[in-house]
Every structure is written in structure tokens, then in C-alpha cells.
Amino acid sequence: MRQRFTGEARVQLASDLKSAYENGESIRARAAEHGWSYGFVHDLLREAGTALWPRGGRTRLDDSVIPPHRRRAVRNRDDPQQAERRADHSSSPGR
DSSP, rough: OOOOOHHHHHHHHHHHHHHHHHHTTTHHHHHHTTOOOHHHHHHHHHTOOOOOTTSSSSOOOOTTTTTTEEEEEEHHHHHHHHHHHHHHHHHTTOO
16 A cells, blocks of 8 residues: 655655755655656656756766766857867868
């Protein structure tokens, strides 16, 4: 039989889920870990006032979710001068 979360237990669970979600854990991961449905976890996050990620997850340009060793590569990818250098290099003869 499923456990019902009500009152203070529900508020505490929602708070714990919010903390994990804000630290990068996905709704699906939390749901699978505890055997809950995606909808149940999503509802608790909404009840806790969590700002949910857009469809498709967090953006890769958010430095808080990019590992430090990858941040430079991501920044260079979006730099117009770097893009121009890559275009010049890829169109050079011998490639």
C-alpha cells in the first residue's frame, strides 16, 4: 500500500525535493529513486514554489550546471570571433 504524505511530512518532503532539484537532480531521477510517479514529484515541486526548468532541461549556457573544465569550451563556442576562426580554419585547403 502506498504511503500518503500529508501535513508537515508533505511540506518537508516537498522542501527536500526542491533542494535536490535546485542542485541539479531531475524530476525523473527522484521519482525513479523512490518509486514515485513523475507527476507526484512535479506536484510537490510546484507546491514548494520551485522554479521549474524549461522543457528539455536546463540550458547548457548556465555556468552553474557546466562542469568547470567545460566552461571555457562553451564560452568559446558562443564567441563570434572564435566562430569566425573556426570557419576560416575549416574552409582551408587540405581539409
